[in-house]
Amino acid sequence: MFLLDIDLESKEPIYKQIVDQIITMIEEGTLTSGSKLPSTRELSLILKLSRNSCIHAYEELEAREYISIIKGKGAFVSNVQKHLNRGWNIAWKKQCSDYAKRAVELDIIKSEPVTKKGMISFKSIAPDEKLFDLEQVRRNFLNGIALEGEKLLNYGYAKGYRPLIEYLEIYLKDKGICLEGKDILITNGFTEAFDIILASITKPLDSIICENPTHNTAIKIIKLHELNIASVSMENGEINVEELEKALSSGNNKLVYLIPSYHNPMGTVMSASKRKEVYELCKKYNTPIVEDGFNEELLYSSSHVSSIAAVAGMDNGVIYLGSFSKVLFPGIRVGWIVADKGLIEVLESVKRSRNIHTSVLDQMLLYQFLKSGDFELYMKKTRKFYREKYEFSIECSKRYLPHSRIYGEGGLYIFIELVDIDSRVLLKRAMEKGVIFMPGDIFFVNEKGRNTFRLGFSRLSLKDIEKGFRIIGKCIEDIKANK
Amino acid sequence: MFLLDIDLESKEPIYKQIVDQIITMIEEGTLTSGSKLPSTRELSLILKLSRNSCIHAYEELEAREYISIIKGKGAFVSNVQKHLNRGWNIAWKKQCSDYAKRAVELDIIKSEPVTKKGMISFKSIAPDEKLFDLEQVRRNFLNGIALEGEKLLNYGYAKGYRPLIEYLEIYLKDKGICLEGKDILITNGFTEAFDIILASITKPLDSIICENPTHNTAIKIIKLHELNIASVSMENGEINVEELEKALSSGNNKLVYLIPSYHNPMGTVMSASKRKEVYELCKKYNTPIVEDGFNEELLYSSSHVSSIAAVAGMDNGVIYLGSFSKVLFPGIRVGWIVADKGLIEVLESVKRSRNIHTSVLDQMLLYQFLKSGDFELYMKKTRKFYREKYEFSIECSKRYLPHSRIYGEGGLYIFIELVDIDSRVLLKRAMEKGVIFMPGDIFFVNEKGRNTFRLGFSRLSLKDIEKGFRIIGKCIEDIKANK
Numbered sequence: 025m026f027l028l029d030i031d032l033e034s035k036e037p038i039y040k041q042i043v044d045q046i047i048t049m050i051e052e053g054t055l056t057s058g059s060k061l062p063s064t065r066e067l068s069l070i071l072k073l074s075r076n077s078c079i080h081a082y083e084e085l086e087a088r089e090y091i092s093i094i095k096g097k098g099a100f101v102s103n104v105q106k107h108l109n110r111g112w113n114i115a116w117k118k119q120c121s122d123y124a125k126r127a128v129e130l131d132i133i134k135s136e137p138v139t140k141k142g143m144i145s146f147k148s149i150a151p152d153e154k155l156f157d158l159e160q161v162r163r164n165f166l167n168g169i170a171l172e173g174e175k176l177l178n179y180g181y182a183k184g185y186r187p188l189i190e191y192l193e194i195y196l197k198d199k200g201i202c203l204e205g206k207d208i209l210i211t212n213g214f215t216e217a218f219d220i221i222l223a224s225i226t227k228p229l230d231s232i233i234c235e236n237p238t239h240n241t242a243i244k245i246i247k248l249h250e251l252n253i254a255s256v257s258m259e260n261g262e263i264n265v266e267e268l269e270k271a272l273s274s275g276n277n278k279l280v281y282l283i284p285s286y287h288n289p290m291g292t293v294m295s296a297s298k299r300k301e302v303y304e305l306c307k308k309y310n311t312p313i314v315e316d317g318f319n320e321e322l323l324y325s326s327s328h329v330s331s332i333a334a335v336a337g338m339d340n341g342v343i344y345l346g347s348f349s350k351v352l353f354p355g356i357r358v359g360w361i362v363a364d365k366g367l368i369e370v371l372e373s374v375k376r377s378r379n380i381h382t383s384v385l386d387q388m389l390l391y392q393f394l395k396s397g398d399f400e401l402y403m404k405k406t407r408k409f410y411r412e413k414y415e416f417s418i419e420c421s422k423r424y425l426p427h428s429r430i431y432g433e434g435g436l437y438i439f440i441e442l443v444d445i446d447s448r449v450l451l452k453r454a455m456e457k458g459v460i461f462m463p464g465d466i467f468f469v470n471e472k473g474r475n476t477f478r479l480g481f482s483r484l485s486l487k488d489i490e491k492g493f494r495i496i497g498k499c500i501e502d503i504k505a506n507k
Numbered sequence: 508m509f510l511l512d513i514d515l516e517s518k519e520p521i522y523k524q525i526v527d528q529i530i531t532m533i534e535e536g537t538l539t540s541g542s543k544l545p546s547t548r549e550l551s552l553i554l555k556l557s558r559n560s561c562i563h564a565y566e567e568l569e570a571r572e573y574i575s576i577i578k579g580k581g582a583f584v585s586n587v588q589k590h591l592n593r594g595w596n597i598a599w600k601k602q603c604s605d606y607a608k609r610a611v612e613l614d615i616i617k618s619e620p621v622t623k624k625g626m627i628s629f630k631s632i633a634p635d636e637k638l639f640d641l642e643q644v645r646r647n648f649l650n651g652i653a654l655e656g657e658k659l660l661n662y663g664y665a666k667g668y669r670p671l672i673e674y675l676e677i678y679l680k681d682k683g684i685c686l687e688g689k690d691i692l693i694t695n696g697f698t699e700a701f702d703i704i705l706a707s708i709t710k711p712l713d714s715i716i717c718e719n720p721t722h723n724t725a726i727k728i729i730k731l732h733e734l735n736i737a738s739v740s741m742e743n744g745e746i747n748v749e750e751l752e753k754a755l756s757s758g759n760n761k762l763v764y765l766i767p768s769y770h771n772p773m774g775t776v777m778s779a780s781k782r783k784e785v786y787e788l789c790k791k792y793n794t795p796i797v798e799d800g801f802n803e804e805l806l807y808s809s810s811h812v813s814s815i816a817a818v819a820g821m822d823n824g825v826i827y828l829g830s831f832s833k834v835l836f837p838g839i840r841v842g843w844i845v846a847d848k849g850l851i852e853v854l855e856s857v858k859r860s861r862n863i864h865t866s867v868l869d870q871m872l873l874y875q876f877l878k879s880g881d882f883e884l885y886m887k888k889t890r891k892f893y894r895e896k897y898e899f900s901i902e903c904s905k906r907y908l909p910h911s912r913i914y915g916e917g918g919l920y921i922f923i924e925l926v927d928i929d930s931r932v933l934l935k936r937a938m939e940k941g942v943i944f945m946p947g948d949i950f951f952v953n954e955k956g957r958n959t960f961r962l963g964f965s966r967l968s969l970k971d972i973e974k975g976f977r978i979i980g981k982c983i984e985d986i987k988a989n990k
Binding site for chain 1 (some may be wrong): 639856
């Protein structure tokens with residue numbers, strides 16, 4: 025008897041489901057040492073699956089020493105003794121909470137295609153390491169240690185490293201944000217900031233509004249909190265205000281999540297007038313805004329547009345999330361929340377209950393970079409470096425993807441909307457030619473966006489950018505030709 | 508009309524509740540600029556509260572510029588214009604989720620008495636900064652940067668910094684832990700480790716077993732997850748096995764949380780035979796163990812006792828949590844989970860969804876300390892340093908607290924059980940004399956432990972240890988004399 029329970033709807037890859045279930049059977053003793061497994065051909069027929077998934081599964085099982093494949097004879101359960109030696113074996117995956125299962129299912133690192141060696145990858149939007157100046161890192165670290173000494177190594181405060189908070193206060197005031205009655209909490213980057221905010225002001229089945237498409241990590245966190253999403257379309261790269269008002273007026277929404285600057289994935293910037301309009305609408309319907317300012321600094325040419333938090337003035341209806349991860353070092357897990365003082369008091373206790381505080385060394389290093397002026401110089405270099413890649417990417421997209429719609433006004437990526445072509449089909453073909461990118465559907469909260477994708481250019485050379493675009497353009501033509 | 512809604516049962520101090528509610532009334536415009544507040548005497552009569560709480564509240568309101576107290580005239584609402592300028596004012600504290608409210612309520616940093624300048628503090632169990640060697644920190648940091656360069660500053664892996672994981676594998680094997688079918692996940696210390704484990708394998712109203720008393724942060728996290736607690740008494744500093752079996756057999760418990768080495772707060776070590784017995788019991792009732800090994804390294808004289816994770820061998824029923832925070836640098840937020848490989852895969856996705864990964868620089872620095880041998884040398888120095896304080900504390904406790912029961916076999920603290928004296932009463936009196944400690948009730952899951960307290964000696968000089976014990980002893984005598 026050989027029964028596997030494969031869920032075709034699950035985000036977990038088929039081959040992985042096969043692997044996990046066979047391992048469980050081996051470890052629980054249902055499949056004993058030396059017993060023969062069905063061939064991959066038989067398995068694919070029994071389960072009505074692609075033979076490739078079965079082959080992939082058996083390869084992994086062999087690599088993990090659960091089975092041995094003997095040429096011409098078949099696949100046999102091996103090493104069972106080793107795994108059966110357990111007098112006490114808990115089937116942990118079965119024990120996991122729904123929350124944990126969702127975290128696995130929504131973990132695109134585990135489900136999306138992986139960049140292979142030698143590929144031109146437009147997937148990443150992490151900074152280019154070539155920009156990092158180790159001498160500056162050394163100097164700023166040693167300065168921090170020299171100034172503050174041993175106490176940097178003992179417990180810090182949940183709220184954050186005080187000199188950094190004080191520096192950010194000045195930095196934010198310079199950006200026009202009024203801090204009267206507000207406060208700052210340091211977090212382990214945007215991800216933690218958004219997670220603890222949702223944990224603190226929502227409960228399951230609450231509804232929240234976001235742009236569609238939007239940052240995929242935000243979608244993941246929203247789904248992990250079991251919230252309902254009222255999504256609002258983007259129109260020419262900006263939120264559709266009529267739709268927003270409809271959403272605001274029709275539901276009891278807990279908050280509106282927005283990325284006004286260098287929107288992820290679209291790379292677009294919401295105009296100053298639209299920001300004001302959106303702000304007034306949210307105020308009218310008493311629905312707070314969570315503003316994601318994650319790469320607001322990556323301005324190339326367009327003039328500065330004030331954050332919605334600045335538009336709010338003294339009002340306390342905006343929660344602003346900041347981070348320098350994308351512009352300085354992602355490895356330094358430091359972000360911050362600017363919000364009403366009373367709310368920050370609560371978030372501080374939540375933060376403390378989850379990990380006591382953010383790494384003091386990371387915070388100290390960031391502070392030293394800011395204070396020494398190295399950050400400002402670095403930003404100038406960074407903007408110049410990425411602007412060249414950005415402009416070249418725009419140029420290439422016009423040349424090689426002539427019938428597509430191109431979005432992006434800065435930042436580290438551009439966003440492409442194809443006419444009538446499935447970007448998953450395109451991705452498959454492009455990967456065969458050595459190019460990988462982020463399919464657009466992962467940024468949409470409903471089944472939309474199948475004809476879109478995001479191209480991150482930050483880590484690619486101009487040569488690879490051009491080559492990559494050329495290959496994608498060729499793949500599109502091939503797909504059209506075969507229709 | 509002046510109505511406040513004071514909850515006497517809440518863990519939030521009375522004065523804080525008064526402050527928050529008056530601020531809300533001022534900010535919402537219920538109390539307008541210039542209006543007179545009741546006097547503290549009147550307020551204490553209306554609300555049936557101690558006058559002290561009211562005075563404390565008014566002092567804080569004045570410090571925060573919400574009211575001005577004019578001698579001989581009374582307290583008046585001030586600065587209202589500033590706060591009322593808000594066209595949009597959200598009463599955030601009211602908006603918060605029950606989870607967030609619990610996090611505030613359970614945050615002892617906000618509710619327990621604060622150490623004031625000049626006090627002898629037995630409250631802290633953080634390491635003494637005098638032990639930190641900045642030259643070693645500099646050298647190890649620079650070595651790490653020189654070896655790994657720029658990639659340390661870019662995104663890392665949710666699972667952790669690979670060289671550190673590989674080092675820990677060897678380290679754990681040396682301690683007799685079998686890693687067959689198991690894996691390691693790096694976390695932001697114990698707190699995050701325990702939090703994501705509970706989030707991943709429990710749901711609200713599930714039941715878990717723990718020792719009573721136990722680590723107060725663990726209790727907080729358990730309560731935040733809305734779990735029921737089946738507590739098992741400690742008997743001569745070890746868990747009562749009969750009670751444990753009763754708890755295991757009578758409920759459907761998700762896990763047993765244990766601190767076998769240098770138990771917090773008792774400082775006791777579970778014997779090897781008891782560990783075996785406890786392990787077999789949990790196995791019999793198929794209830795996994797979460798073993799907190801947070802300061803297992805702080806062994807002074809007693810011979811090494813293997814962790815329960817080592818007793819388990821190949822079995823996968825133990826989740827082991829490790830950390831060097833208490834023995835190296837707490838500021839470095841690095842801990843780890845050793846568990847079944849399948850479970851670690853799930854926890855990795857949960858970790859990624861919460862903060863992407865732990866600071867790479869922290870992990871790198873810890874790894875360099877381990878690899879260079881500095882950690883081992885440091886541990887020798889540390890043990891010697893704390894052993895002296897430990898032995899002296901035991902000596903002092905026998906001398907100055909002769910009628911008390913003393914627990915503690917190492918680590919950074921000892922635990923005192925008084926005969927028929929309330930440690931909160933003792934604490935109040937001791938604080939008047941300039942000594943502070945951690946009252947024992949915060950470590951108990953029920954109303955027990957009122958006659959106990961924990962004395963952390965790690966950061967005190969021998970002189971202050973003696974002085975502190977003498978003062979506590981004197982306070983006990985005074986209390987007895989006044990009975």
